[in-house]
Amino acid sequence: MLRAMDEKRFTVLDLLDLDLKEHDALELRCIGGRKGLGRVISAPDINRPGLALSGFFESFAYQRVQLIGHGEAAYLHLLAAEGREEGVSRIFSFPIPCFIFANGEAPAPMFANAAEAANCPILLSDLPSTELSSRLMRVLTNVFAPRTSVHGVLVEVYGIGILLTGESGVGKSETALELIERGHRLVADDVVEIRCISGNILMGSGANKVIGHHMEIRGLGIINVTHLFGVGAIRDKKQIQLVCSLEEWDASKVYDRIGTEEKTMDILGVHVPQLDIPVKPGRNIPIIVETAAMNERLKKMGYHSAKEFNQNILRWLESENARAVYFGRDDSI
Amino acid sequence: MIERMTVIKNRAGIHARPAALIVQTASKFKSKISLQKGDDRINAKSIMGIITLGAGFDTEILIIADGEDEADAAEAIDRLFKNRFEEE
Numbered sequence: 001m002l003r004a005m006d007e008k009r010f011t012v013l014d015l016l017d018l019d020l021k022e023h024d025a026l027e028l029r030c031i032g033g034r035k036g037l038g039r040v041i042s043a044p045d046i047n048r049p050g051l052a053l054s055g056f057f058e059s060f061a062y063q064r065v066q067l068i069g070h071g072e073a074a075y076l077h078l079l080a081a082e083g084r085e086e087g088v089s090r091i092f093s094f095p096i097p098c099f100i101f102a103n104g105e106a107p108a109p110m111f112a113n114a115a116e117a118a119n120c121p122i123l124l125s126d127l128p129s130t131e132l133s134s135r136l137m138r139v140l141t142n143v144f145a146p147r148t149s150v151h152g153v154l155v156e157v158y159g160i161g162i163l164l165t166g167e168s169g170v171g172k173s174e175t176a177l178e179l180i181e182r183g184h185r186l187v188a189d190d191v192v193e194i195r196c197i198s199g200n201i202l203m204g205s206g207a208n209k210v211i212g213h214h215m216e217i218r219g220l221g222i223i224n225v226t227h228l229f230g231v232g233a234i235r236d237k238k239q240i241q242l243v244c245s246l247e248e249w250d251a252s253k254v255y256d257r258i259g260t261e262e263k264t265m266d267i268l269g270v271h272v273p274q275l276d277i278p279v280k281p282g283r284n285i286p287i288i289v290e291t292a293a294m295n296e297r298l299k300k301m302g303y304h305s306a307k308e309f310n311q312n313i314l315r316w317l318e319s320e321n322a323r324a325v326y327f328g329r330d331d332s333i
Numbered sequence: 334m335i336e337r338m339t340v341i342k343n344r345a346g347i348h349a350r351p352a353a354l355i356v357q358t359a360s361k362f363k364s365k366i367s368l369q370k371g372d373d374r375i376n377a378k379s380i381m382g383i384i385t386l387g388a389g390f391d392t393e394i395l396i397i398a399d400g401e402d403e404a405d406a407a408e409a410i411d412r413l414f415k416n417r418f419e420e421e
Contacts, residue, residue, distance in 0.1 A: 151376045168360070168378040190381035207373075207385045216380045222349065 010143055012098045012121050013037040015065075018139065019209075026135055028100070028123045032112050036119035041065060041097045044144035046136050048072065049099075052091050053079070062094035065136065069129030073105045080108035092118035100136070102129035145195040145203075146268050154187040154204045154238060155179050157293035161204060161238035163192060163272075164289070166246035170279055173215050175246065178286035180233050186225050187238045189215040194240065196268035205237035212236075242296050243272050244289055249280035259295075259306035334399040335407045343417035346389035351418035352380050358409050364400025366410065377410065 016028055016037070030037065047064040050072055068076070079088060092114050099115065101107055104126040107115075115122050125132050152165040153176045164172045173189060180186055188206035195203045206212035213225045213234045226234050243265045255278055256263075264271035275292055279285060295305055341347060347355070359366045359377040366377040370392060375382035377396075388394060394414070398406040 149373065149375075151379065151382065168376060190379050191375055191385045208387065211381070211384055214381065222380070 009040045010042075011037065012039050012041060012123075015041060015098075015139075016123070018143075020139065024135060024139060026132065026139065027125050027127055029125075030121055031106060031124045032122040033098075033115045033118070033120045036098070036121045039095070039097045039121065041140070044137075044140040046133055046140070049091065050075070053088070055086075055090070057090070057094075060094065062096050065097055065140070066099045067129065067133055067136065068099060068101045068107070070103060070105070073101065073103070073107065076108050076111050080110040085110055085114070088114050092120055096120055098123055100125060100132070102127060102132045142195065142197060145197050147193060147195045148268055149191055149193045149207055150267075151190065152192050153189050154192045154240065155289075156185040156187060156235060156238045157290055158184070158297060160242055160293040160296050161187070161240045162289060162293060163204065163240050163243045164246060165243060166279075167248075169218075170246045170248060171285065172246060173217055175285045175289060177215065177217060179289060180225060180229055182286065182290070184290075185233055185235050185238075186213060186215070187235055188212065189225075194267060196270060200270055202240040202267055202270050202272065203237050204240045240267070240272055242292065243267075243274040244292060245274060245276050246279050246285065247276060249278040249283075253278075258310075260310060334397065335403045337396045337407045337411055339394050339396060339411050339414040341388055341390055341392050341394060341414060343420045344390050345420065346392070347383060347386065347418075349380075349384065351413070351420070352383040354413055354418050355383055355410060356380050358413055359406070362398070362400070362402050362406035362409070364398045364403045364406045366399075366406050367397045368410075369395040369397060 015026075016030060018026075020026060043061075043064050045061070045064045046067045047061040048069065049060075049066045052060045053072060053075060076088070079085070088111055098121040099107075100123045102125055104124065106112075106124060107122060112122060127135070150163070150165065152163050153172045154161065154163050155176050156162070157179060164175060166172055176186060176189065187204060191207040192204045193207045195205075197203050214222050215225055216222050245265075255276065263274045263276070265274040273296065277285065277288055277292075298305060343351070355368075356378055367374050368377050368383060368386065369375075370386045370388050373386060374397070375386060377383065386394075396407050396410050398404075398410075400406070
């Protein structure tokens with residue numbers, strides 16, 4: 001079983017640095033308290049600090065990212081106009097990771113100065129607060145998702161994310177290369193980073209953007225898959241739906257000949273269907289993997305080839321038995 | 334299982350050539366050999382894995398060998414690091 005690795009410390013600066021696109025983009029920029037950008041975000045939740053700003057600090061979730069929307073921003077302006085700064089100065093006595101102002105509304109100067117003095121970063125986003133909070137939750141859930149990395153190749157075949165595993169030299173990369181050549185896609189070669197999202201989805205991606213989508217092929221060296229096969233041959237991340245474990249053909253081992261038994265691999269507590277595929281010269285592994293992907297799709301659509309086959313045989317045997325009652329075991333009589 | 338801490342002493346860190354050297358050496362042994370930097374642990378018989386570590390100058394690397402020839406394997410890998418991968 002693969003367990004989660006220790007999570008690295010995730011700082012406010014890391015949050016700003018995340019390369020997020022389209023519906024994940026947070027559009028954050030830092031407008032104050034830069035010295036505190038190294039503060040660690042330790043919880044994947046956000047807090048609306050309305051109560052704390054009004055002076056009620058019981059159960060104040062100070063360890064979370066503090067999100068300030070229209071209401072809170074208006075209240076801060078009121079406090080500033082009335083010269084009531086004690087609530088604000090008290091909130092900065094807590095080790096808050098950062099404040100995020102939504103709707104592009106910059107804080108009142110009184111608040112900005114207090115944050116600067118406390119080295120507490122202030123981030124600003126042009127997104128409306130409801131949208132920003134749902135995106136933040138999604139992003140932070142991904143960041144704090146349990147993760148692990150495995151030695152293997154992740155490819156997308158007919159829409160199914162397949163993790164090819166096996167010892168060095170068994171032919172994982174060569175199999176992936178042939179699959180790419182046949183029009184499928186490479187997600188990551190050699191080191192696959194896996195995150196468990198919302199408890200049941202395993203999202204696999206390359207460990208490193210800089211060297212992503214390169215492969216090492218014995219005899220050729222390192223090749224750039226994007227340049228050789230085009231952007232259509234790659235993708236950044238893909239859910240892992242099937243594990244194909246390649247291994248040297250072992251004559252003493254019993255391989256599944258029917259396919260009704262279902263073996264699974266435990267990755268971060270999620271059970272993924274696993275096939276053990278023996279490799280020996282003359283066996284065309286890419287085509288076997290391709291067929292496995294199509295078979296997996298059939299299963300997801302509710303059609304299980306091996307089980308269906310067995311059902312048909314059982315039904316046929318039963319009808320033979322039924323006929324035997326009328327005609328007798330021996331047809332000649 | 335044997336574990337040994339070592340430090341990268343060549344200025345350029347582990348780029349493609351040192352990675353190839355490590356893989357070449359590791360592949361001579363039957364043991365399962367891994368390198369670990371921080372929380373990231375990778376298979377020392379895979380070039381892309383080693384490069385993925387992004388191990389620069391003065392980084393601490395833990396060598397982990399497990400198998401019948403683990404002592405020799407760890408020693409051989411460690412010697413590569415100590416010899417600065419025959420660079421400089």
